[in-house]
Amino acid sequence: MRIASLGSGSRGNATLVQHQETTLLIDNGFSLKQFTQRLQRLEIDPRAIDAVLLTHEHGDHSGGVQRLCASHDIPLWTAVGTARAALAPGFEYNRLVAGQTVTIGGIEVLPVTVPHDASEPLQFIFHQLDNGKRLGLLTDTGHITSHIVEAFGRLDGLLLEFNYDLDMLENGPYPEMLKRRVGGKHGHLSNDQSMDLLRQIDTSSLGCLIAAHISEKNNARHLVDKLIRQLDNVPEPILADQEAGFGWITV
Numbered sequence: 056m057r058i059a060s061l062g063s064g065s066r067g068n069a070t071l072v073q074h075q076e077t078t079l080l081i082d083n084g085f086s087l088k089q090f091t092q093r094l095q096r097l098e099i100d101p102r103a104i105d106a107v108l109l110t111h112e113h114g115d116h117s118g119g120v121q122r123l124c125a126s127h128d129i130p131l132w133t134a135v136g137t138a139r140a141a142l143a144p145g146f147e148y149n150r151l152v153a154g155q156t157v158t159i160g161g162i163e164v165l166p167v168t169v170p171h172d173a174s175e176p177l178q179f180i181f182h183q184l185d186n187g188k189r190l191g192l193l194t195d196t197g198h199i200t201s202h203i204v205e206a207f208g209r210l211d212g213l214l215l216e217f218n219y220d221l222d223m224l225e226n227g228p229y230p231e232m233l234k235r236r237v238g239g240k241h242g243h244l245s246n247d248q249s250m251d252l253l254r255q256i257d258t259s260s261l262g263c264l265i266a267a268h269i270s271e272k273n274n275a276r277h278l279v280d281k282l283i284r285q286l287d288n289v290p291e292p293i294l295a296d297q298e299a300g301f302g303w304i305t306v
């Protein structure tokens with residue numbers, strides 16, 4: 056299994072997970088033109104995408120999903136609540152239910168409920184069926200629940216949100232209401248919250264760790280890098296970028 060990103064952050068997210076002949080796209084917050092340009096960097100044809108999985112309705116994840124699915128006839132998978140909030144009435148999709156796995160090609164997908172200020176937000180764990188490798192995606196989460204700790208342990212790869220540094224958020228340029236939203240229980244994961252998760256889960260099999268959805272205004276990449284390197288039971292982090300995303304990483 057391998058993973059790549061077309062961009063990560065509040066101005067747009069799109070992540071690819073691929074195993075042999077199966078290519079899944081998680082979210083697309085980019086216009087069709089932007090998406091196509093970014094996809095070319097990875098040398099993937101849009102027609103090779105077998106399914107789009109939509110985590111929740113916020114524009115940085117859902118903005119380009121419907122247009123992309125319609126123009127390339129790609130099946131869409133999402134929760135009912137997300138479909139109601141993000142899609143035009145009548146737009147076809149396959150229903151995802153938290154805790155119920157679906158198998159798409161050679162990848163089994165487990166949707167996991169997370170606390171976030173959206174209708175029915177999900178994050179995912181991907182299970183490569185032929186050799187059992189597991190890759191987790193966790194962004195847009197307000198706080199760490201015991202359910203998350205249970206679901207995200209013993210992974211081979213993890214893409215984890217490091218959204219903000221608390222001091223930078225408090226002293227930063229966001230209006231008060233937005234500060235409270237981002238820092239609230241249904242906002243985003245701070246560096247400290249994500250570090251806590253890494254301390255709580257079993258990381259003994261973790262071969263790759265990607266820090267993602269890093270705020271450009273309320274966080275600093277060198278801070279995230281330094282924090283993660285303090286842990287001696289996790290691999291050296293890869294930092295996802297808003298513009299560049301990251302290239303293919305094998306899990």
Ligand SMILES: [Zn+2]
Pocket residue numbers: 064065068113115116195268
């Ligand atoms: Zn987001």
Ligand SMILES: [Zn+2]
Pocket residue numbers: 111113171173195
């Ligand atoms: Zn969100």
